[in-house]
Structure formats: C-alpha cells, structure tokens
Amino acid sequence: MSNHSGAKLRAATAKALFDILESGKSSRDVLPKYQAQLKDKDKAWLQEMSFGVLRHLPLLQYWLRDMLQKPLKGNQKIIEHLILLGFYQLAFSRVSAHAAVAETVAACNALNAPGLKGLVNAVLRNFQRQDKHLQKPDDPQINSGLPKWLYKRLLTNYPEQIDAIVESMHTRAPVWLRVNRQKIARDAYFDMLPSSINAHKHATLEDAIIIPKSVDVVSLPGFTDGLFAVQDGAAQLAASLLSPQENERILDCCAAPGGKTCHILELQPSLSACIALDIDKARLERVEENLLRLNHNATLVAGDAVEVDTWWDGKPFDRILLDAPCSATGVIRRHPDIKWLRKSKDIEELVAIQQDILSAMWKILKPGGTLLYATCSILPEENSQQIAKFLARTPSASLLPVTKTETTDNPGRQILPGEDQMDGFYYARLLKS
Numbered sequence: 285m286s287n288h289s290g291a292k293l294r295a296a297t298a299k300a301l302f303d304i305l306e307s308g309k310s311s312r313d314v315l316p317k318y319q320a321q322l323k324d325k326d327k328a329w330l331q332e333m334s335f336g337v338l339r340h341l342p343l344l345q346y347w348l349r350d351m352l353q354k355p356l357k358g359n360q361k362i363i364e365h366l367i368l369l370g371f372y373q374l375a376f377s378r379v380s381a382h383a384a385v386a387e388t389v390a391a392c393n394a395l396n397a398p399g400l401k402g403l404v405n406a407v408l409r410n411f412q413r414q415d416k417h418l419q420k421p422d423d424p425q426i427n428s429g430l431p432k433w434l435y436k437r438l439l440t441n442y443p444e445q446i447d448a449i450v451e452s453m454h455t456r457a458p459v460w461l462r463v464n465r466q467k468i469a470r471d472a473y474f475d476m477l478p479s480s481i482n483a484h485k486h487a488t489l490e491d492a493i494i495i496p497k498s499v500d501v502v503s504l505p506g507f508t509d510g511l512f513a514v515q516d517g518a519a520q521l522a523a524s525l526l527s528p529q530e531n532e533r534i535l536d537c538c539a540a541p542g543g544k545t546c547h548i549l550e551l552q553p554s555l556s557a558c559i560a561l562d563i564d565k566a567r568l569e570r571v572e573e574n575l576l577r578l579n580h581n582a583t584l585v586a587g588d589a590v591e592v593d594t595w596w597d598g599k600p601f602d603r604i605l606l607d608a609p610c611s612a613t614g615v616i617r618r619h620p621d622i623k624w625l626r627k628s629k630d631i632e633e634l635v636a637i638q639q640d641i642l643s644a645m646w647k648i649l650k651p652g653g654t655l656l657y658a659t660c661s662i663l664p665e666e667n668s669q670q671i672a673k674f675l676a677r678t679p680s681a682s683l684l685p686v687t688k689t690e691t692t693d694n695p696g697r698q699i700l701p702g703e704d705q706m707d708g709f710y711y712a713r714l715l716k717s
C-alpha cells in the first residue's frame with residue numbers, strides 16, 4: 285500500500301465512522317459509498333477497520349478522553365474519528381505501527397485538516413510510547429464494547445452468560461450457506477466446494493454448510509445458478525419450525541430480503557399460495573432478486589402488516605411466519621453499528637409495533653393455524669415477554685412448544701449469539717383454536 289493510498293483509505297474510513305456515529309446512518313448505506321472507488325482488498329480493509337472501531341468504541345473513546353486535553357468540535361470533529369482509527373490499528377490490528385501512525389497522520393490532508401497533523405502525530409506517538417493499549421479501565425461496560433444502556437439490560441437478563449455474549453459480539457461470524465434442496469442435495473453441493481475453504485456440514489440443520497473464514501460467496505460454485513443462499517444457521521431454523529404443508533396458504537410477514545421466504549419454498553414447493561409481505565418496496569426488490577436466482581415463486585405484496593384491510597384479499601392463512609422488526613441485538617457481531625444506532629427508548633417503540641403486528645396477524649390466521657413469531661433480538665421484552673403477554677390476553681392462542689422446557693410464562697426458544705456458532709435469535713410458535 286503506498287503512503288498516498290493508505291492515507292486516503294484512512295480518510296475514507298474516518299468519514300464512514302463519522303457518518304455512522306455522528307449522523308446516525310447505517311453501515312449498510314455508508315460503507316458502499318466509500319468503498320465504491322476502491323480495490324477489493326481496500327474495500328475489505330475499510331470494512332474491517334470501521335467495524336473494529338465500532339466493536340471497541342467505548343475503550344477507544346476512553347483512551348481518547350485520557351489523551352486529548354479538549355474535545356475537537358465542528359469541522360474538526362472528524363479528526364477524533366481518525367484518531368480512534370489510529371488507536372484501533374495500534375491496539376488491535378496487524379497493521380505495522382509505523383504505517384498506522386504515518387498514514388493516519390497523512391490522512392489529515394485528505395480530511396482538509398492539515399493543521400491538525402501535529403496533534404494527531406503527538407497523540408498517536410504518545411499512545412505508542414505509553415503502551416496505552418495495555419491500559420484498560422476497571423469498568424466491564426467499557427471493556428464490553430457495548431453502550432451503557434445495552435450492557436445494563438444484558439447484565440440484568442443474562443448475568444451468567446454476559447461474558448460469552450460479549451465475546452461472541454467481538455468475534456467474526458462464520459459464513460453460513462443454505463443449500464437449495466430444490467436444485468441439489470447438500471452432500472452433492474458440499475463435494476463441489478474447494479477443500480481449501482475448510483467447509484463443514486452442520487450436524488442438525490439439514491441444509492446448512494459452515495465456512496469458518498470469510499469468503500467471496502459470489503465466487504463459490506453455483507451462485508448464479510441458485511444452488512445456495514447465504515443465511516445464518518439461526519435463521520435457517522424458521523422454515524422447519526413453520527413446517528409448511530402441501531396446498532397450504534402461507535404468509536411470510538415482514539419478508540424482505542426474502543431469506544426465509546425462499547427457504548419455505550425449498551422445503552415445500554407445492555403451496556397453494558406463498559405471500560411475501562413487506563412495508564418497504566425497495567427491500568421487496570431484493571426478495572424478487574432472491575426468488576429469481578433460486579428459482580422460486582411467491583406473490584410479493586407491499587403493505588403495512590398492521591393495516592390488513594389495505595392489502596389482504598380476505599382469505600385466511602394456514603400458517604404465518606412473523607419475522608418482526610426488532611432491535612437486531614442478536615446480530616451485532618455482523619453489524620456492530622447497530623449498538624450505536626439503536627437507543628434505549630427505541631425498544632419500547634419496537635415492542636409496541638411488534639404487539640400491533642402480532643394482533644393484526646392473529647386476525648387473518650385460520651382457526652387451527654399456526655403462527656411462528658421470530659426476531660433477531662436477545663431482549664426478553666421483544667421476545668418471551670412479548671409472547672407471554674400475547675398468550676395472556678388472547679384466549680384463542682396456545683403455545684406449540686419448540687423446546688422441551690418452555691412455559692406460557694417463559695415461552696419460546698431464545699438463542700444467544702455464538703450458541704452453536706449462530707446469531708442471536710428468538711422463536712415462539714402459537715396455535716389458534
């Protein structure tokens with residue numbers, strides 16, 4: 285990497301961090317913008333470094349507070365993000381210390397702040413000289429990498445598992461493939477994979493293959509032919525828990541980008557109807573692309589799940605999958621920006637939306653039908669407490685257990701992140717009388 289491109293890459297990473305942390309934009313929107321002009325290797329570097337800073341932000345900020353006399357303000361604020369990136373490189377990455385300092389300092393030019401080069405240089409050199417990376421505070425929240433509100437909630441709910449949860453959030457997730465059984469058997473597809481990627485078949489998830497290290501999935505055999513999709517193991521549980529049967533009418537509520545819709549159709553291609561509903565038209569296009577690539581058919585409907593009268597044709601459903609909008613606290617290991625974009629007050633709002641969608645879906649489910657409630661959250665308010673309240677206020681609802689231990693007071697299966705290498709997820713299955 286030449287000095288020049290290294291500096292520009294660091295400037296772009298600081299801008300991406302600024303957009304996420306100061307303007308509240310999602311990394312899904314921000315990273316592609318700054319990666320557009322970059323070579324593949326640099327694209328990966330930008331993602332790895334910005335995700336690294338987001339993962340360890342409280343500790344990096346703790347060091348910053350200690351080393352910067354006065355916080356930078358206004359146009360100079362971006363330089364704080366550049367310094368955090370410098371700390372991350374020095375404390376956590378394999379970037380050589382010389383490059384970490386020299387190219388981070390040089391990035392000030394590309395950020396229109398040449399006057400701050402001296403400051404950045406002094407702070408990073410002091411960081412090195414004082415072995416700052418060894419100085420961690422005696423504060424588990426700062427070391428956890430989580431914001432205060434989320435650390436508190438997780439500590440309250442999972443006092444024994446908190447360390448494992450935190451560790452899994454700092455660990456890169458493996459790549460999970462779901463083999464499209466309508467096109468090829470898992471064993472046959474597995475044999476097509478190069479041995480160099482060290483893939484293995486999951487013991488209980490019938491369609492799942494795990495690849496431990498990140499890999500360019502588009503270059504794997506059969507991507508364009510739709511032989512597989514990329515889907516975490518926890519999400520791969522949905523279709524079999526829903527258990528769609530021949531000739532049934534199925535609704536996938538909150539379906540985009542369609543990972544679970546496609547899996548439902550792979551397990552049961554002879555449905556009388558499969559409707560994929562989502563409020564977001566642009567995201568529905570992703571469902572269409574996925575259906576097309578994997579060679580499945582579903583009816584796509586754009587609409588608000590709560591406003592049933594605006595989109596429903598009046599025919600009740602045999603089974604409904606409700607993959608509700610949620611805090612996404614179970615997938616922070618894949619999207620570390622989530623913990624900084626979500627705020628504590630968002631949880632109450634999400635719980636209210638989930639409750640409204642649940643009630644609306646219950647009305648359009650056939651008597652005798654089942655509803656599978658799912659979230660990628662690990663907060664009980666959105667999960668077991670949400671379903672326990674629903675059971676208490678809905679006489680026609682009973683629990684169809686997905687585990688041996690659940691009760692109506694503590695219903696469903698809570699998967700914590702890292703469990704069996706999966707994302708954090710929640711499932712509860714309900715039967716309508």
Ligand SMILES: C[S@@+](CC[C@H](N)C(=O)[O-])C[C@H]1O[C@@H](n2cnc3c(N)ncnc32)[C@H](O)[C@@H]1O
Nearest residue numbers: 538539540541542543544562563564588589607
């Ligand atoms: C967790 S994602 C769904 C992931 C998807 N089921 C899959 O497996 O690929 C939640 C989705 O809910 C949609 N959504 C949020 N509020 C909604 C509403 N009121 N009605 C319908 N869809 C909604 C969002 O647009 C988003 O696509």
